[in-house]
Amino acid sequence: MNSMIKAARTVLSKYVTFSGRASRSEFWWWILAVFIxxxxxxxxxxxxxxxxxxxxxxxxxxxxxxxxxxxxxxxxPNIAVAIRRLHDTGRVGWWLLIGLVPIIGALVLIYFYIQPSEEEANQFGPPQPFG
Structure with missing residues (x-):
């Protein structure tokens, strides 16, 4: 529960911040919080x-x-955290547009979202620790 609250606070504090990175756990805790x-x-x-x-x-x-x-x-905030999650896997945020392709696009995005974070700093900045 604390992780979900921390993720919600982090994402909402970066309401429209499209730069930087979002860890896998931050992203998925945020998604769960929104669903609930x-x-x-x-x-x-x-x-x-x-x-x-x-x-x-x-x-x-x-x-x-x-x-x-x-x-x-x-x-x-959903778009922003999704783009930051893509950045965390080393992809540009424009990959989010592949979600416009029916079914296949959503599956590709889910695949990208479940990928592990790049451990080193990448073109989008250093890894963001979460948890």
């Missing part, structure tokens, strides 16, 4: 917000307003 927050937001949307808006609880037609707002707030 969005899951909780979905529950709050369905149980509390939709009834306040005149829909039945968990009715699909009501949408997910809180989840949508939170998703908008984490778009830039």
């Amino acid at each position: 927050v969005l899951f909780i937001c979905q529950i709050i949307d369905g149980a509390l917000i939709l009834p306040l808006l005149g829909f039945e609880a968990f009715q699909q037609e009501g949408g997910t307003p809180l989840s949508f707002i939170v998703s908008l707030l984490v778009i830039l």
Whole structure:
């Protein structure tokens, strides 16, 4: 739990910092934290917000307003940490655009994200210790 909180603080403190590096653990702890927050937001949307808006609880037609707002707030940190993670593996951030290729692009990015960090300093800076 402490690692997840530390990752969230680190990523949010570098909200739109696209330079530098992000360790594998920082990246994956951040991803887990975002999934958990969005899951909780979905529950709050369905149980509390939709009834306040005149829909039945968990009715699909009501949408997910809180989840949508939170998703908008984490778009830039998600992109920034993904680019810093690519930097940590020695790749330029432009590789993120391969995710636009259906299925194959996402698989390639996941492969890049699970690669170990370069142990030495690279063109993007020294390794960033985490944990």
